[in-house]
Every structure is written in structure tokens, then in C-alpha cells.
Amino acid sequence: RCLLHRLAPPSCTRTPSFPGLNSQHIRSMCVESTLSHIKELSPPEQRLLNKLYKGLISGQRASLAESITLVETQHPRKKELAQVLLQRVLAYRKEQEKQNGGKPLAFRVGLSGPPGAGKSTFIEVVGKMLTGQGHKVSVLAVDPSSCTTGGSLMGDKTRMTELSRDMSAFIRPSPTSGTLGGVTRTTNEAIVLCEGGGYDIVLVETVGVGQSEFAVADMVDMFVLLIPPAGGDELQGIKRGIIEMADLVVVTKADGDLLIPARRIQAEYTSALKLLRKKSKSWNPKVVRVSSQTGEGVPELWGKMEAFRSATLSSGDFQTKRRAQHKVWMWSLIKENVLRHFQEHPAVRGELPKLEDRVTRGAISPGLAADLLLKAFTSSSSSSSQ
Ligand SMILES: Nc1nc2c(ncn2[C@@H]2O[C@H](COP(=O)(O)OP(=O)(O)OP(=O)(O)O)[C@@H](O)[C@H]2O)c(=O)[nH]1
Numbered sequence: 001r002c003l004l005h006r007l008a009p010p011s012c013t014r015t016p017s018f019p020g021l022n023s024q025h026i027r028s029m030c031v032e033s034t035l036s037h038i039k040e041l042s043p044p045e046q047r048l049l050n051k052l053y054k055g056l057i058s059g060q061r062a063s064l065a066e067s068i069t070l071v072e073t074q075h076p077r078k079k080e081l082a083q084v085l086l087q088r089v090l091a092y093r094k095e096q097e098k099q100n101g102g103k104p105l106a107f108r109v110g111l112s113g114p115p116g117a118g119k120s121t122f123i124e125v126v127g128k129m130l131t132g133q134g135h136k137v138s139v140l141a142v143d144p145s146s147c148t149t150g151g152s153l154m155g156d157k158t159r160m161t162e163l164s165r166d167m168s169a170f171i172r173p174s175p176t177s178g179t180l181g182g183v184t185r186t187t188n189e190a191i192v193l194c195e196g197g198g199y200d201i202v203l204v205e206t207v208g209v210g211q212s213e214f215a216v217a218d219m220v221d222m223f224v225l226l227i228p229p230a231g232g233d234e235l236q237g238i239k240r241g242i243i244e245m246a247d248l249v250v251v252t253k254a255d256g257d258l259l260i261p262a263r264r265i266q267a268e269y270t271s272a273l274k275l276l277r278k279k280s281k282s283w284n285p286k287v288v289r290v291s292s293q294t295g296e297g298v299p300e301l302w303g304k305m306e307a308f309r310s311a312t313l314s315s316g317d318f319q320t321k322r323r324a325q326h327k328v329w330m331w332s333l334i335k336e337n338v339l340r341h342f343q344e345h346p347a348v349r350g351e352l353p354k355l356e357d358r359v360t361r362g363a364i365s366p367g368l369a370a371d372l373l374l375k376a377f378t379s380s381s382s383s384s385s386q
Contacts, residue, residue: 038080038083038084039080041081041084045081048081049081049084049085049088051063052066052067052070052085053085053088053089056089056193056196056197057089057092057196057197057198059136059197059198060197061170061197063197064170064193064194064197065170065172067082067085067089067193068172068186068189068190068193070082070085071085071086071186071189071190071193072175072186082189086189086192086193089192089193089195089196090192092196093105093192093195093196102319103313103318103319104221104318104319104322105195105200106194106195106199106200106201106202107200107201107202107221107222107305107309108191108202108204108219108220108221108222109201109202109203109204109220109221109222109223109224109305110203110204110205110206110213110216110217110219110220110222110223110224111123111203111204111205111206111224111226112205112206112207112208112212112213112216112217112223112224112225112226112242113207113208113225113226113227113228113252114207114208114209114227114228115207115208115209116228117208117226117227117228117252118226118228118252118253118292119205119207119226120159120160120205121252121292121293122226122250122252122290122292123139123160123163123203123205124159124160124161124162124163124292125292125295125298126203126298126301126302127139127160127163127166127169127203128162128163128166129298129299129302130201130302131163131166131168131169134168135168135200135201136168136169136170136197136198136199136200136201137163137168137169137170137199137201137202137203138169138170138171138172138194138197138199138201138202138203139160139163139169139170139171139172139203139204139205140172140174140187140190140191140194140202140203140204140205141172141173141174141204141205141206142174142180142183142184142187142204142205142206142212142215142216143173143174143183143206143207143212170194170197170199172190179336180210180211180212180215182336183212183215184215184218184219184329184332185329185332185333185336187204187216187219188219188329191204191219202220204216204219204220208225208242213242213245214241214242214245217242217245218325218328218329218332219325219329221309221312221318221321221322222247222248222305222308222309223245223246223247223248224246224247224248224249224250224305225242225243225245225246225248225249225250226250226252227249227250227251227252227265227269228251228252228253229251229252229253229254229258229261229262229264229265243269243272243273243276244276244277244279246273246285247279247283247285247308248285248286248287248288248301248304248305248308249269249273249285249286249287249288250287250288250289250290250301251265251266251269251287251288251289251290252290252291252292253291253292253293254266254289254290254291254296254297255291255293255294255296262289263289266287266288266289269287270287273285273286273287280312280315280317281315281317282311282312282314282315282317283308283311283312283317286304288300288301288304342373342377345376345377345380346380347376347377347379347380348373348376348377350376351372351373351376352373355369355372355373356369
């Protein structure tokens with residue numbers, strides 16, 4: 001019996017023990033998900049996972065928060081427990097999707113922009129509008145500064161005060177430590193958990209610094225770039241590559257004295273987007289203006305986002321992108337782990353400083369140094385596995 005069977009009460013092969021998770025589905029997940037490398041769960045571990053799972057899918061915010069903490073952990077055993085929980089939530093989601101004609105139920109939107117672009121004010125306004133319409137909204141943050149400095153660009157001030165009090169919203173700040181790769185992993189997993197908790201809109205916010213925008217663009221259905229109207233060379237400083245990723249560009253703070261510059265920036269971006277290669281057959285990126293202060297343009301903006309969603313869902317681009325993202329996600333995890341394994345390998349660690357030094361002095365070529373290190377790694381890995 002696979003781990004998922006063991007997790008569920010004994011009757012699970014006949015009676016579905018959890019809403020939406022039937023025995024046939026558990027069986028299919030058992031085949032797909034070889035969780036067999038994970039040591040048998042102890043009764044307290046089973047109780048913990050059952051409690052989290054039930055709480056999560058019944059929409060309890062505390063269970064969602066606790067589940068995200070579990071996927072963020074560095075503790076090896078807890079990491080395994082997190083994988084079991086995730087696998088179960090995925091099975092549940094898959095079943096729900098099947099009932100929805102195979103179409104994903106939640107909409108994942110990435111929001112990025114330079115510091116001070118007005119992201120949190122915007123999320124507060126859009127989030128409140130959406131919860132007012134009956135949606136459940138979760139907001140996850142990817143903060144690149146927390147990875148490098150341990151400080152935070154986004155978490156230091158109180159953000160989205162109203163939305164955080166809203167019972168239909170769930171806001172999770174970025175973990176305060178870890179590599180970008182690690183944060184990417186946990187954010188991807190947190191998205192799955194939020195969706196399991198019934199959040200049909202998942203907003204993933206990041207500051208336009210470093211590689212975090214690209215990481216976020218790879219985990220969402222729609223990528224939105226927020227640009228403030230003030231400043232000199234507006235198109236500079238925003239990486240060209242990131243404009244290419246954008247499905248929608250939002251010029252923020254289009255009110256008062258900033259309205260005229262906002263119109264000008266809108267025109268500049270509209271021309272810039274025309275020069276870019278078309279990303280998709282079903283959608284042309286657009287540039288819109290909004291004011292979170294007056295609320296002007298906000299409903300129209302959401303209208304555009306819904307139009308994107310329905311156009312890409314009916315063309316199949318939406319589903320294709322998600323499938324491709326799963327592969328990207330898997331490979332980024334493999335790369336990170338393999339690299340760490342390589343760097344920590346005793347044979348490599350012994351040779352690395354010497355060879356790095358010789359490469360920097362020009363005593364040997366980088367290619368030769370890489371060959372020597374890889375040889376040290378593979379020969380001692382294969383002798384230890386024999
Ligand atoms: N006039 C005007 N000001 C705005 C609007 N939206 C935000 N602001 C102001 O712009 C400043 C930055 O807004 P935030 O929402 O904190 O921006 P942010 O992008 O989240 O900033 P970081 O947290 O630093 O990444 C604040 O002083 C806001 O009051 C708007 O629609 N109109």
C-alpha cells in the first residue's frame with residue numbers, strides 16, 4: 001500500500017474519506033507519485049497531516065498558514081511530510097479540475113514593478129474589489145532582498161492593512177531567508193496549497209529587482225508589470241526582458257498631477273510593446289492606466305485580466321503554459337539540488353579552492369578545471385555507490 005493509502009483511514013479504498021479524493025484517484029496518484037522513499041509515517045505525523053489537510057480544504061486560514069510553514073521548513077523529515085501533504089492536495093485539486101471539464105479553477109497572477117510603483121496599494125484595491133465580488137484572494141510575496149541580505153524590501157512596513165483583515169483574503173509575506181531557488185520552490189508549493197484552500201485568485205507579488213521577476217513569471221498564468229509615472233528615463237531601469245514577459249502593463253498613480261505623465265508613459269509603452277515579438281496567438285499585451293487612489297480604471301483593468309484568462313483558456317494556451325511551467329519548476333529544483341550536491345561533495349570541496357585560484361591566475365583553462373572537478377565528482381560518486 002502506498003503512502004497515500006496509508007495516510008487515509010482503512011476504509012479509504014471503498015469509501016472516499018476526504019471530500020473530492022476518491023479511492024480511484026488515490027490509486028492513480030499512488031502509481032504516479034512514488035512516495036515510497038519516505039519512511040512510514042508515525043501516528044502523530046499522520047494525525048498532523050490529516051488535521052492540516054482537512055483544515056486546509058475546508059478553508060481554514062490557520063491550517064493554510066501552518067501548511068505553508070511546513071513547505072518552507074528546512075527540516076529534512078518535515079520536508080518529507082510537506083511532500084506527502086502536497087501530493088494529497090494536488091490529488092484533490094486534480095479531481096476538482098476534472099469536474100470542471102479539465103480546466104484550472106484558480107487564476108494565478110504575477111505582479112511586479114520597481115519599489116514604490118504602488119504595488120501594495122494596487123493589490124489592496126483590486127483585492128478588496130475581488131473579495132467584494134465573492135472571490136477568495138490570496139497574496140504571496142517573493143522578496144529577492146530577503147534572500148541576499150536577510151533584510152526586506154517589502155516586509156518592513158505594514159502593507160495591505162484592509163485586505164489583511166478581510167476574511168476572504170489570505171496574505172503571506174516572503175520567507176525571510178533562503179535562496180531565490182528555495183523561495184521559488186516554496187512559493188510554487190504555497191500556490192498549490194492556497195488553491196487547495198479554495199482561493200480562486202492567487203496574486204504573487206515581487207519587486208522588480210534581480211531575477212525574482214523571471215522566477216515569478218514562470219509560476220503564474222498572467223504576468224502584470226506595474227510602472228509608476230514619475231521619474232526621468234522610465235523605460236530605462238525596467239529590464240527589457242521583463243517587458244517581454246508582460247501580458248499587461250499597468251501605469252499606476254494616474255491621478256492629479258501624475259495623470260499627464262501617466263498618459264505619456266502609457267503611449268511610450270504601447271509603442272514599445274508593438275516592437276516586441278508576439279508571445280501568444282490568443283493575446284496581445286496591453287497597456288492600461290489606473291489610479292488606486294481614485295479607483296479609476298480598476299474595474300476595466302480586471303476586465304482585461306478576465307479577457308486574458310478566457311482567451312487563453314479557450315485557445316488552450318493557459319493549460320499548455322501550466323504544463324510547461326511544471327517542467328521548468330522540476331528542472332529548477334534539480335539544478336539547484338545537483339549543484340549543491342556537487343559543491344558539497346568532499347572530493348570537489350577539496351579541489352575547488354585550488355582550482356578556482358589557478359583559473360583566476362590563468363594557470364589553467366576554465367574548461368580543464370571544470371573537467372577535473374567533474375571527474376573528481378563522478379569517480380568518487382560512482383565508487384561510493386558500488
Ligand atoms: N497619487 C497616487 N499615489 C499612489 C497611488 N498608489 C500608491 N500611491 C503612493 O505611492 C507610494 C508607494 O506605494 P506602495 O503601494 O507602497 O508601493 P509598492 O510598489 O508596494 O512599494 P514597495 O513596497 O516599496 O515595493 C505610496 O506613498 C502610495 O501612497 C495612486 O494610485 N495614486
